Structure formats: C-alpha cells, structure tokens
Amino acid sequence: MAAHRARRWSVGGLVLLLSAALAAAFLVTTTGPATSRANAAAAGAQTWADEFDGAAGSAPDRSKWTLETGGSGNGNNELQYYTDSTRNASLDGNGNLVITAQKNTDSGLRCWYGTCQYTSARLNTAKTFTQAYGRYEARIKIPRGQGIWPAFWMLGDDLGSAGWPNSGEIDIMENVGHEPGTVHGTVHGPGYSGGGGITASYSLPNGKAFADDFHTFAVDWSPNAITWSVDGQTYQTRKPADVNGNKWVFDHPFFIVLNLAVGGNWPGSPDGSTSFPQKMTVDYVRVSTSDSSGGGGSRTGAIKGIGGMCVDVAGASSADGTPIQLHNCTGVDAQKWTTGSDGTVRALGKCLDVQGGSTAAGAVVQLYTCNGTKAQQWTHTAARDLTNIGSDKCLDARGNSSADGTRLQTWTCTGAANQKWTVG
Structure with missing residues (x-):
C-alpha cells in the first residue's frame, strides 16, 4: 500500500x-x-x-x-x-x-x-x-x-x-x-x-x-x-x-x-x-502454541530415525538435562513428542533442547524446561531434516549409529540417513 x-x-x-x-x-x-x-x-x-x-x-x-x-x-x-x-x-x-x-x-x-x-x-x-x-x-x-x-x-x-x-x-x-x-x-x-x-x-x-x-x-x-x-x-x-x-x-x-x-x-x-x-x-x-483448526496445528506421535529407532527420553525422566537418545520403539510417553507452530518439540511436559544454546557441531541434545529460546525451536523440512533454529544444524544420531542408546546431537546438515526423521 x-x-x-x-x-x-x-x-x-x-x-x-x-x-x-x-x-x-x-x-x-x-x-x-x-x-x-x-x-x-x-x-x-x-x-x-x-x-x-x-x-x-x-x-x-x-x-x-x-x-x-x-x-x-x-x-x-x-x-x-x-x-x-x-x-x-x-x-x-x-x-x-x-x-x-x-x-x-x-x-x-x-x-x-x-x-x-x-x-x-x-x-x-x-x-x-x-x-x-x-x-x-x-x-x-x-x-x-x-x-x-x-x-x-x-x-x-x-x-x-x-x-x-x-x-x-x-x-x-x-x-x-x-x-x-x-x-x-x-x-x-x-x-x-x-x-x-x-x-x-x-x-x-x-x-x-x-x-x-x-x-x-x-x-x-x-x-x-x-x-x-x-x-x-x-x-x-x-x-x-x-x-x-x-x-x-x-x-x-x-x-x-x-x-x-x-x-x-x-x-x-x-x-x-x-x-x-x-x-x-x-x-x-x-x-x-498452535492452531488445531488447521493453521499450523500441533501433532503428537513418535519421531523415528535411522533403523526405524525412536527418539526417546532416557529413563523416561523429566528432569532438566536428561539425555535424548535412540531406543527401540515401545509407545511409552517418553517417545511421544508434540510438535507445534511455536517451533517446540515436547515430551513429558518439557522441550527438546540444545544444551547451553550451543551452535557448535556435536552439541548434545537434552530435555529441558521450555523457555522460548531458539535452542528449543525446530523445523521439520520436506527433506525430513529436523533443524534447530538457533544453530541452523540438524538433529543427528552420533556415529551414524542406530544402536539402542545412541545419543542425539546437532551437526552440520549432510543429508545422511542418521539425520532423517519421520515425525508423528
């Protein structure tokens, strides 16, 4: 105008x-x-x-x-x-x-x-x-x-x-x-x-x-x-x-x-x-946090990665700093993630978080109290990358491993299988 x-x-x-x-x-x-x-x-x-x-x-x-x-x-x-x-x-x-x-x-x-x-x-x-x-x-x-x-x-x-x-x-x-x-x-x-x-x-x-x-x-x-x-x-x-x-x-x-x-x-x-x-x-x-009528609504379900393994909160603990890992899919609450239009990915009432807000490759991913920072904001792309907004890096399974207990981190996006995720 x-x-x-x-x-x-x-x-x-x-x-x-x-x-x-x-x-x-x-x-x-x-x-x-x-x-x-x-x-x-x-x-x-x-x-x-x-x-x-x-x-x-x-x-x-x-x-x-x-x-x-x-x-x-x-x-x-x-x-x-x-x-x-x-x-x-x-x-x-x-x-x-x-x-x-x-x-x-x-x-x-x-x-x-x-x-x-x-x-x-x-x-x-x-x-x-x-x-x-x-x-x-x-x-x-x-x-x-x-x-x-x-x-x-x-x-x-x-x-x-x-x-x-x-x-x-x-x-x-x-x-x-x-x-x-x-x-x-x-x-x-x-x-x-x-x-x-x-x-x-x-x-x-x-x-x-x-x-x-x-x-x-x-x-x-x-x-x-x-x-x-x-x-x-x-x-x-x-x-x-x-x-x-x-x-x-x-x-x-x-x-x-x-x-x-x-x-x-x-x-x-x-x-x-x-x-x-x-x-x-x-x-x-x-x-x-979202509009469930269709304007970018939230959804809840498993996030599956390499080898069909699920993103999991270690020990089903809701304590701040709990590690995020790969685990066999069991359907427990520690594997039920809610994504919304606010960019957060949540389980057990807390957010998927890059430790310390780090932008470095190899920063560990944890569960943490939701605080609205970019370290807790993610985008799931059409290419199935789960990208952290704060670091502009991809959620990554360490060592290209699909083993039970593999820690998750952020890493420069490479398009590799250990960075591909199916959400919901």
Whole structure:
C-alpha cells in the first residue's frame, strides 16, 4: 500500500520499550490462562489470554497491559493523544474492552501539531508478555468513519535495541475508515517497511462492513511461515522467500498492541461525515502454541530415525538435562513428542533442547524446561531434516549409529540417513 504508514512506535513508547527489551529476552508468560468461552476457536496450549471480564468502567488489567501516552503522531502524523484514562480504555461489564476515540476537551493536551483534537488509547504487552510463534487471535468489532484507524498487531521485543523496522512488525488486522469492508495484514522488516510492507487484504462479501458485527482476526506464526485469517478464512501466507532477499526477522518473541488511531497519512483525517465518539470493542485476545483448526496445528506421535529407532527420553525422566537418545520403539510417553507452530518439540511436559544454546557441531541434545529460546525451536523440512533454529544444524544420531542408546546431537546438515526423521 503506497500510503501505508512509515512506522507505528511512539517516542514515549520507545522509552518504555527500551527497558522492556532487557527483560524480554526469553519467552515470558503471565499467570494461568483465562477460562475459555463456549465460542472460543479450537486451539493448542493456551499461553496467554485476556477475556476482559470485570466491572463496567474499570481499567484494563495492568498486570497484562501497559497504556501508552502521548501525542507524537507515531511517525504517521496521527491526530490523537493517547491517554491512560478509563474515558478512552475501559471494560464494559459484558466481557469486552472498549477503546474509545473522541474529541478532546482538555486544552492542556499537546500534540505534534498543537492542541490535540482527539483522544484515544493504545495498549501493549511489552512488559508483561512476549512469545515467539503460535496463534494470536482477537475477536473485535471495529469502529467506522473516515479517518478512523483501528489495529491489532505485534512488534519485536528487541525494538529498544534493534530499532524499527529491524525488530519486525506483524500487523494482524488494520482497517482504514474509508474501506469499511476491508482489513489488511502486513509484515514490516528491513527493506520492506512502511509503504514497502508485504501485505494482502481481505474483504467481506456483499458489501458488508466490519463495523456491523464482531469478527475474529488471527495469525498462525511458525518459524517458516505466517498465515493470516478472518473468521477462520485464510487469505495470506508469507514465508522467508517472500521478503525478496531481505532478512526474515520473525524469529524471536514479539509483544501485542491494540490501538485506535485517528487520522494519519494512510487513513487521512476525519471529515464532516465522521461522527464521534468511535469505539473499538474487543471481546478477547488469546495466544496459544498452535492452531488445531488447521493453521499450523500441533501433532503428537513418535519421531523415528535411522533403523526405524525412536527418539526417546532416557529413563523416561523429566528432569532438566536428561539425555535424548535412540531406543527401540515401545509407545511409552517418553517417545511421544508434540510438535507445534511455536517451533517446540515436547515430551513429558518439557522441550527438546540444545544444551547451553550451543551452535557448535556435536552439541548434545537434552530435555529441558521450555523457555522460548531458539535452542528449543525446530523445523521439520520436506527433506525430513529436523533443524534447530538457533544453530541452523540438524538433529543427528552420533556415529551414524542406530544402536539402542545412541545419543542425539546437532551437526552440520549432510543429508545422511542418521539425520532423517519421520515425525508423528
């Protein structure tokens, strides 16, 4: 989109994120997931959620969300001032978060262009939750009108150190008010940012508008692909090859952003047809390790290698550091591995892990508490290689052996039989 915005972070928000980036080097989750609703989409292991259950007029949960403040224009010449007031972001008592954009009545609020014309809200999880890979989903009823710009999106947790767009951005849903029946999904990174973002759109049939009802917006994100959907309908998949030789920066944890902007380079300014207040109503936001409905779902089963031997947790122990080996296939839980779109391979409640995060050939593979690092992220290729993301090396049976008890390691990918694996 030629008119797409140049960037989405604010100067005030960047100060917040500089400190958050230091604390978010690994996967961080909050306390246990909220109770699922009857109409929830089928998903894998839920890692984070907000169902927005609370009293009418109460503030969003500060243990989950940080409200950004300021009127910098966010690099897009936006017109709103983001506040942390419940006048702009509050629960409605019916299980929804309501973000309200309205005309400003406080002459003391200053924006980049002078006295602010509008106020609204922008929430993020930079301090409280980040995750690499999985399904990110929200059910939202968007507002309407010229110059209105709601969004549900993500930024890389290294924004404070790498800067934008090197940290990456995944726009799960954006709508500009002059396109009432269309939403956009986009990735931004080095060499493909701003108006050069890699994007696609989804339009409702029969001239319907997204503001007329709730819709479910989601991405399913794996190490090698990001897939966008609306109401379960896939409309775009992007892979590393799609960034035209530029760096694929979607290989580390991201945090979530919800906001309702007013004006800006892409949507243009409100006009006489735009009424205020406008409300973005969010029923829920949920994150899981995978989407069992088909967008890159998890599966559980044996992993078989050379000689038909199974990948096995030695002694069926779930202790950190337990060796991973080949063993005759017996069907026990120590040989049942679950793979998901978050890139992990899990057994006995823990992750297949390269010891010490080593990138050296010959690093041993072990069972370890899941922590979201690249040492625990794997890709199973069409060639049947099981490749570790952190080291870019293959799971390997030592000495080309299929003997019972052969230790597994990572090694430079050679295409040999001791590096070929059948999963599930």
